[in-house]
Amino acid sequence: MSEYQPPIADIAFALEHVVGYPDIATLPGYEHADLDTVVELLEQCGEFMAEIVAPLNRQGDIQGSHLKPDGTVLTPDGFKDAYQQYVDAGWGSVPLPEEYGGGGFPRAVGLAIQEMFNSANLAFSLCPLLTQGAIDALLHYGDDKMKNRYLPKMVSGEWTGTMNLTEPQAGSDVGALTTKAVKNEDGSYAITGQKIFITYGDHDMAEQIVHLVLARTPGAPEGTRGISCFIVPKYLVNDDESLGERNNVETVSLEHKMGIHASPTCVLSYENATGYLIGEENKGMRIMFVMMNAARLGVGAQGLAVAERAYQQSLEYAQQRQQGLAIGATGATSAIIEFPDVRRMLMTQRASIAALRYLMLLDASYVDISTHDPDPAVRARADEIVGILTPICKSFGTDMGNELTSLALQIQGGMGFIEETGAAQHVRDVRIAAIYEGTNGIQAADLVGRKLGVRGGASILEFIATMREVETDLANAGADFDGIREELERQFSELERATHWMLKTGQGDPNSLLAGSTPYLRMWGLCTSAWLLARAAVAAAKTDDASLADNQLVLARFYAQQILPQSGSLLGAATAGATDLFALDAHSLSGAARKVRN
Structure with a gap:
């Protein structure tokens, strides 16, 4: 298993240029949490996670926790000592209230810490999350x-x-x-x-x-x-x-x-x-939803985090593994990173991980606005947006965690499938994230059943309109951004069509609403991801870092051209209704219904 490298530069860019963290740091109560302070803090935290927590990941998977005869539980070797170091360093208290001993930092900072913790050792990080x-x-x-x-x-x-x-x-x-x-x-x-x-x-x-x-x-x-x-x-x-x-x-x-x-x-x-x-x-359900909503964003970040760890390992393998000869190459063999399909898988991981990071941090930023902005109207609108984004973050984030870790394993071929390399652990570990804290089907039902109808649908339509503002930014950014803008325009229009269908149908046919909820949420995940990558590309172009600008433009263009079109293809599934889902009874769905013909 490769060593974990905390992606501090990527997190810092996301905070500064994509999710508006400098504005968060000006909110009452967050004045001490300016961007420079936060980046320095994250660098120190990243070192802790890489040096203390990450090395325990593989051993913890092999050894596991055990129930002793006296009814107490023994965690793997090194966990107890590492947890004490975690407590002594105060990493868990960073985003918690100062009046109870916390650092009083924004939730967005806490989520960045959670990402690195989850990447370093998902099983270990679950204790502080709960x-x-x-x-x-x-x-x-x-x-x-x-x-x-x-x-x-x-x-x-x-x-x-x-x-x-x-x-x-x-x-x-x-x-x-x-x-x-x-x-x-x-x-x-x-x-x-x-x-x-x-x-x-x-x-x-x-x-x-x-x-x-x-x-x-x-x-x-x-x-x-x-x-x-x-x-x-x-x-x-x-x-x-x-x-x-x-x-x-x-x-x-x-x-x-x-x-x-x-x-x-x-x-x-x-x-x-x-x-x-x-x-x-x-009143327990109210309390439960406070617990669950806090955990759901954290679980979405788990999909991002394990995908990041798996990507790092697959990239290292692709750079080192010599096999075959790439077109136009000289010598006996080429590293597999030179083959187009391996590049496709690496680029899919790289672009999707960047998009997920932006999405998770954006949601966390709106949490901060909803609790700390002095304007009640701004707080209320931010809370609505958190309501929209949280089921998307949890469901799309963990679905992509499954898909991206699988791609990482695929790059490593048979070496990925065997346990000794550790690639399989990422696939096994992240699989639970789509299940716990409300299955992803429950997240989709929450999106269409609770969040879609807020203010008669105005809330969610306003958010689509907010996303569409990037079209003007892309048009002003130059010809290099035209392809991204054109595809976003198409897919935003398809998302609007699906949303209007959902709003109309849900009033009289809630079963059809729920039948299309999962593909509808997937459309949202793809569109918000492409939107944020486009925002990142536009922002990077305005910096004095040409390499950064080029990289962000490539990621946004790749996602728009090769991944985002999947969104429009889901319109039919999202609006198909429930008829065919229930056309076969339980007996017809079973093997007993099949007849053998001689």
């Missing part, structure tokens, strides 16, 4: 006593957090959960039930784990309306803030997974465990 989701929930809905008791040590990383949503019988249908919460005389609750797929539900890297558990109180309404959210700590906390006795939560087993072997995915059993209500009873 902790951040739990922190966000407590920041929004915890009372002062709860915040003061738990947040300082969670922000520092001394304590970690989990999200306990899923149950064996419920899966993604959160409303079907059966975990019970019965109120005790002292105001706490007795939590009883079983939760599955709990990432870092137990481990040896921190002294305390703060579980956020969804449960149902007696007499609560059916479905999602009757769900409440509770803090259930691994160890009870004494009045003096010291850790007390072990709570009644047990790790029953660890899942044996396709990838992320180092990350302990736990089955947890609660038996009259002591829990504390967050907010009000029956």
Whole structure:
């Protein structure tokens, strides 16, 4: 497995020239986070990730985490020490509130850190990601006593957090959960039930784990309306803030997974465990969505990050592997990077990764605007855009993570397919990202079911209009940009057609709306990617760096000509309706329906 090289220059260019970070740094509360400070911070963080975290990636995959006979979980060699160094360095606290010990930096900076962390070691990085989701929930809905008791040590990383949503019988249908919460005389609750797929539900890297558990109180309404959210700590906390006795939560087993072997995915059993209500009873879904939305952008960044790590390895291999003789070459053999199809795969990775980075950072930047801009109208509009971009980032980002890591493996041929090179680990690790924190089908349903209809469709149409402003910029940039502009015009028009169809059809035929949701979201992913690459090319042309300008123009042109046309081809699928999806009954779909002819 090749060594990880943090793409600091690419991240810095994205922040400065593509997503408008200099404006973010002027918002109230972010004045200390100017671009120069941020780039220096990211350089230091990149060194930490490359030198301390990345070398553990392969060993963690081989060794995995293990459940000990005493019910505790042992993480792979080196993880506990590396996590302590991570806490001591304070990398997890950078984007978190200063009042609880954080650095108070923008979410965009935190996402850049997350990218490098995920690239270095995805399985390791999941623990802080889940902790951040739990922190966000407590920041929004915890009372002062709860915040003061738990947040300082969670922000520092001394304590970690989990999200306990899923149950064996419920899966993604959160409303079907059966975990019970019965109120005790002292105001706490007795939590009883079983939760599955709990990432870092137990481990040896921190002294305390703060579980956020969804449960149902007696007499609560059916479905999602009757769900409440509770803090259930691994160890009870004494009045003096010291850790007390072990709570009644047990790790029953660890899942044996396709990838992320180092990350302990736990089955947890609660038996009259002591829990504390967050907010009000029956308001758990609101809290869950705070956790999930924070995690969904982070998961989208996982697709980007693992694709980046896989790309670096495939590029190195293509440069070194001698095989065959390229057209026009001299000598006995050529490096495979000289062959057109290998170049196609490398360019697809390079352009797509750049686009994904711009997309993730743009979403994070709008999160910052939605929380810190002094103008309420600006904050409200930014929040709408976050609502549009987040399902696209999560779904398109992780789908592309699957596709790009597969391309990276393909470049390495048989050497990529064998485990010793580490290329296969990237494919295995990233595969979960399209599944957890709301499957990508759920993201597509969220886009068309919740976000499409905001202000009667005006919100999403306004965003398309905002993207189309780049057409004027491209026209003014010169003839070299004409091909990009022409293809973007075509594809933006097709996206508008699909959007108007969705708005019209969804009112009377929601099944057809959902039937086309996944190809529709894919259209959005392709168009936003091409749009941001075009913005990057225009911005780079205005710098005094000719090499940068040439590179960004090539990436934007390649994407527009060879990848973006896929968007228009999805219009038919997006608007086909649901008839054929349900034309065959379950029996007809099975092999039993086929007749053998003699």
